[in-house]
Amino acid sequence: MYPLKYHKPAALADAIAALGAGEEAKVLAGGQTLLATMKQHLAAPTDLVDIRGLSLSGISAAGGDVTVGATTTHAEVAASGEVHPAVAVLAAGIGDPLVRNMGTIGGSIANNDPAADYPAAVLGMGATVVTNTREIAADDYFGGLFTTALEEGEIITAVRFPNVERAGYAKFKQPASRFCLVGVFVAKTADGARVAVTGAGEDGVFRHEGLEAALSANWSPEAVEAVTVSPDGLMSDIHGDAEYRANLIKVMARRAVAVS
Amino acid sequence: MNVGIGARVKRKEDKRFITGKGKYTDDVRVENQAYAAFVRSPHAHAKVKGIDKSAALAMEGVIDVLDGGQLTGDGIGNIICGWAVTSKDGSPMNMGPWSALATDRVRYVGDAVAVVIAESQALARIAAEAVEVEYEVLPAVASAAKALAAGAPQVHDNAPGNLIFDWEIGDAAATDAALAGAAHVTEISLTNNRLSPNPMEPRSAVAIYDAAEEHYTLYTTSQNPHVARLVLSAFYNVAPEHKLRVIAPDVGGGFGSKIYIYPEEITCLWASMKTGHSVKWTGDRAEAFMTDAHGRDHVSTARIGFDANNRITGFKVDTIANFGAYMSLFSSAVPTYLYATLLSGQYDIANIHANVRAVYTNTVPVDAYRGAGRPEACYLVERIMETAARELGVDPAELRRINFIRAFPHQTPVIMNYDIGDFEANLDQAMAAADVAGFAARKAEAAGRGKLRGLGYSSYIEACGIAPSAAVGSLGAGVGLWESAEVRVNPVGTIEILTGSHSHGQGHETTFAQIVAERFGLPIENVAIVHGDTDKVQFGMGTYGSRSGAVGMSAIVKAMDKVEAKVKKIAAHVLEASEDDIVIEGGEVKVAGTDKAMGWHEVGLAAYTAHNLPPEMEPGLKESAFYDPANFTFPAGTYICEVEVDPETGTVEIVQFTASDDFGTIINPMIVEGQVHGGIAQGVGQALLEQVVYDDDAQLITGSFMDYAMPRADDLPSYNVNHASTICPNNPLGMKGCGEAGAIGSPPAVINAITDAIGNNNLAMPATPLAVWKAIQAAG
Numbered sequence A: 001m002y003p004l005k006y007h008k009p010a011a012l013a014d015a016i017a018a019l020g021a022g023e024e025a026k027v028l029a030g031g032q033t034l035l036a037t038m039k040q041h042l043a044a045p046t047d048l049v050d051i052r053g054l055s056l057s058g059i060s061a062a063g064g065d066v067t068v069g070a071t072t073t074h075a076e077v078a079a080s081g082e083v084h085p086a087v088a089v090l091a092a093g094i095g096d097p098l099v100r101n102m103g104t105i106g107g108s109i110a111n112n113d114p115a116a117d118y119p120a121a122v123l124g125m126g127a128t129v130v131t132n133t134r135e136i137a138a139d140d141y142f143g144g145l146f147t148t149a150l151e152e153g154e155i156i157t158a159v160r161f162p163n164v165e166r167a168g169y170a171k172f173k174q175p176a177s178r179f180c181l182v183g184v185f186v187a188k189t190a191d192g193a194r195v196a197v198t199g200a201g202e203d204g205v206f207r208h209e210g211l212e213a214a215l216s217a218n219w220s221p222e223a224v225e226a227v228t229v230s231p232d233g234l235m236s237d238i239h240g241d242a243e244y245r246a247n248l249i250k251v252m253a254r255r256a257v258a259v260s
Numbered sequence B: 001m002n003v004g005i006g007a008r009v010k011r012k013e014d015k016r017f018i019t020g021k022g023k024y025t026d027d028v029r030v031e032n033q034a035y036a037a038f039v040r041s042p043h044a045h046a047k048v049k050g051i052d053k054s055a056a057l058a059m060e061g062v063i064d065v066l067d068g069g070q071l072t073g074d075g076i077g078n079i080i081c082g083w084a085v086t087s088k089d090g091s092p093m094n095m096g097p098w099s100a101l102a103t104d105r106v107r108y109v110g111d112a113v114a115v116v117i118a119e120s121q122a123l124a125r126i127a128a129e130a131v132e133v134e135y136e137v138l139p140a141v142a143s144a145a146k147a148l149a150a151g152a153p154q155v156h157d158n159a160p161g162n163l164i165f166d167w168e169i170g171d172a173a174a175t176d177a178a179l180a181g182a183a184h185v186t187e188i189s190l191t192n193n194r195l196s197p198n199p200m201e202p203r204s205a206v207a208i209y210d211a212a213e214e215h216y217t218l219y220t221t222s223q224n225p226h227v228a229r230l231v232l233s234a235f236y237n238v239a240p241e242h243k244l245r246v247i248a249p250d251v252g253g254g255f256g257s258k259i260y261i262y263p264e265e266i267t268c269l270w271a272s273m274k275t276g277h278s279v280k281w282t283g284d285r286a287e288a289f290m291t292d293a294h295g296r297d298h299v300s301t302a303r304i305g306f307d308a309n310n311r312i313t314g315f316k317v318d319t320i321a322n323f324g325a326y327m328s329l330f331s332s333a334v335p336t337y338l339y340a341t342l343l344s345g346q347y348d349i350a351n352i353h354a355n356v357r358a359v360y361t362n363t364v365p366v367d368a369y370r371g372a373g374r375p376e377a378c379y380l381v382e383r384i385m386e387t388a389a390r391e392l393g394v395d396p397a398e399l400r401r402i403n404f405i406r407a408f409p410h411q412t413p414v415i416m417n418y419d420i421g422d423f424e425a426n427l428d429q430a431m432a433a434a435d436v437a438g439f440a441a442r443k444a445e446a447a448g449r450g451k452l453r454g455l456g457y458s459s460y461i462e463a464c465g466i467a468p469s470a471a472v473g474s475l476g477a478g479v480g481l482w483e484s485a486e487v488r489v490n491p492v493g494t495i496e497i498l499t500g501s502h503s504h505g506q507g508h509e510t511t512f513a514q515i516v517a518e519r520f521g522l523p524i525e526n527v528a529i530v531h532g533d534t535d536k537v538q539f540g541m542g543t544y545g546s547r548s549g550a551v552g553m554s555a556i557v558k559a560m561d562k563v564e565a566k567v568k569k570i571a572a573h574v575l576e577a578s579e580d581d582i583v584i585e586g587g588e589v590k591v592a593g594t595d596k597a598m599g600w601h602e603v604g605l606a607a608y609t610a611h612n613l614p615p616e617m618e619p620g621l622k623e624s625a626f627y628d629p630a631n632f633t634f635p636a637g638t639y640i641c642e643v644e645v646d647p648e649t650g651t652v653e654i655v656q657f658t659a660s661d662d663f664g665t666i667i668n669p670m671i672v673e674g675q676v677h678g679g680i681a682q683g684v685g686q687a688l689l690e691q692v693v694y695d696d697d698a699q700l701i702t703g704s705f706m707d708y709a710m711p712r713a714d715d716l717p718s719y720n721v722n723h724a725s726t727i728c729p730n731n732p733l734g735m736k737g738c739g740e741a742g743a744i745g746s747p748p749a750v751i752n753a754i755t756d757a758i759g760n761n762n763l764a765m766p767a768t769p770l771a772v773w774k775a776i777q778a779a780g
């Protein structure tokens, strides 16, 4: 690692200030992505602003919504009785115990790895990303690979999940990394079905219109059968080509509905 | 408590390992410590046009930046392959030059070009990035088959067409004739996938130069410190042997990859002299993927012929072996004498011919990895046997039975002389333990759950304790393959065993102590095993090829024989009895049938006080021995794998894995089971998960665990491990070896099971969900 300056502010304002002051300052949450890239010399921030002293952890329910603080760990979400069980299951399937005890929801969606789990839940549930300056609907939040709507120096403070009628998640693990080769999150909302696919898209997490239409009409595993999932726009790598991923999207969608 | 042969003694060494108190090379801290970081080529093939060190040298705390010109200028020799293989036309193998630091050309991604020596490891790494190397990029090739094609990039000037050797074994004409006359011929084309060894502990070296004595000490992650010293001295000109001490302390796994002497160790030794600092280097995981010798990487086609009674008449094999960019220490022996000599498998085959072409590519050097050649042979033989059974419509177990060798010793047409075995006993035991009879019902039940269930066999044989020295010498080996031991009985009766074997996970501190404790009737705590230090142990050939039991322990037994003889002489003299009447039992040395006895420790004391020894006897009680085996040993057995495949995703679950092994005498069943478990885990890893992938430009795609899939606990089943043994007639303990069998025998069992389940025999390793799903689609 390169030498750098470490900050651990106790107030959000101080964190924002430290981020602005550093030449190339970065937010540090669980460090499960950032520290690894720094060790490999792929990132070289001059300053690290640790946001784990800002009291941004915790899960609270109000008016049907469940708000998960940005530095809430995957393990805390997995153990929570307040989040939708599908979200808890998703969190429980991330990485290994060390990763789950350190990694955070804010870090995961700020990073927006195309194979990460959380983007599927956030987009699939139609959640809201809350930052120090604004609220961003999930549909407007995720950009392409490792890209989001976050501005320079903007800090996610929480993710707010709405109430849905039913939801389910099914993940097919990439055999080496055990991130998502394909993860499908399905939610039955008052406005119809939402289906978010992670791990598969060349541009990261996306909603699948065909599956949403079929499931809006008939919320059942069988409804998935009739849908054609095109390999166009899907990733190909040594673990799965586009055709295989297209197959997995269907299989995982069916399984996600079955467990919803 | 019985601690002798057959006792499940808990491993003595585990206390320090599981409490984090093991002492590994990277734990060594010495005075005046500096750190090395290597500047590595990002290109698979390039000319080195210039190295600009100025920015790195200007950094505070950087001690020096050294390059290949300086290294060769100081007379450090090229890295060599220690086993000369001759092509079938009589020409010697074409070994290209390999300098520890590249001089004019780099040949794989990760090839070291320069080294930075700095006051901290972090600084050394940052400074290494500041070294600017000017490259002229050349075309590169990663696949061995492509490297042989006309017009392929030329990796070494002295290996035209990238061909290192074109070697054969067996009788081509007789085999062709046998195949021509066969009632049925089965043909198969296979790839044996390239693997990265991934021991838990990365490679590491600490080099210390004592200018006053002109003496070097090297702590390093080695499976064979004496061989390292010999090669560093005799070939790399680092220092003469008496001025070089090599210590391999606790080593966290090797699997073959720590047999070889790599550029980093050589460079650290040289740099310690050059800079006047002790130099430490510890690789990280990325460097391990990039520079540790890989394993396997064969492409083969094979044809096997059967007569009308389903008896094999001939077996013909053509193999291309990828050697990577340079010839590693034992690389040439692996796809020749450790591979083609095992192509007879467990079967009585009159005619075998194999042709092997060894090829340079722009990839990491390839050398021995757990099993080394034997897994490649076993995979070919056991895949083609299963395939033939399917084609012939014969039960695969039955086809094996028909062809088993039943009389021993058995001379195969490919050098090996099998000393003993009972292959059918292992097959029967495995089939009973696996409940093969109940398979059809289990398959039907699985089908009801939408799962495809399959069963596959592998009846493997392998060869351990490569020997004898004279024979391997005649086949081109640059070293002898004996082992040495010294038994030191201290004046108080405790014992130190100094062994040339090296333990890096095998449990020698326990098993070796068991045979000593049993032999002399002593508590196991009174026996210490000393290994891994050239200043302590007289000599040793190290640990690989499952040789520590059959060869290393045999040397200990020989030395114990000498100790016993002397103990009896002393006791007979003191107790005024005949030597022939002396027995050693329960910590005492007694006159049989009387109550006359001496305590074991009293004999030790008598030997060292020398107050009352037989006339002419030298004082002391310390004996050494060298043991050169008469033959290889031949562990064998049958593995049966049962899988369930999810046809929707191609996911394979191993629902049952049954082993019946013949390892000869078993010293510690718990440790042997552990070796089998670990071996099968690596074999399953090869079959289902692991694969080194290079792209067309020979860039390494699988450079981390994000893309290189290592087996994890939940990828693996609970193993059903059984033993049906025949006792090896060629060594005093009757041992065969168990370290590699699991990795050798399991891959074909897994693939045979999956292909049985999905009804498509065309499936390559690793059988990832993607590959299996594609094979299911192709089968329709």
Ligand SMILES: Cc1cc2nc3c(=O)[nH]c(=O)nc-3n(C[C@H](O)[C@H](O)[C@H](O)COP(=O)(O)OP(=O)(O)OC[C@H]3O[C@@H](n4cnc5c(N)ncnc54)[C@H](O)[C@@H]3O)c2cc1C
Pocket (backbone or CB within 6 Å): A026, A027, A028, A029, A030, A031, A032, A033, A034, A035, A036, A051, A070, A071, A093, A094, A095, A096, A099, A102, A103, A104, A105, A106, A107, A108, A110, A111, A113, A115, A116, A117, A118, A150, A154, A155, A156, A157, A177, A178, A179, A180
């Ligand atoms: C071995 C391993 C296995 C893993 N397996 C999985 C898996 O199966 N599925 C999966 O989804 N993930 C997996 N991960 C990733 C894991 O979930 C990480 O925790 C997550 O990607 C990042 O969260 P973090 O809190 O550690 O963030 P950090 O590493 O601290 O930060 C990541 C990035 O986000 C930024 N950031 C962090 N928090 C905020 C914030 N509140 N506001 C703005 N920017 C912020 C940082 O500046 C940085 O750029 C794995 C990681 C490891 C090491």
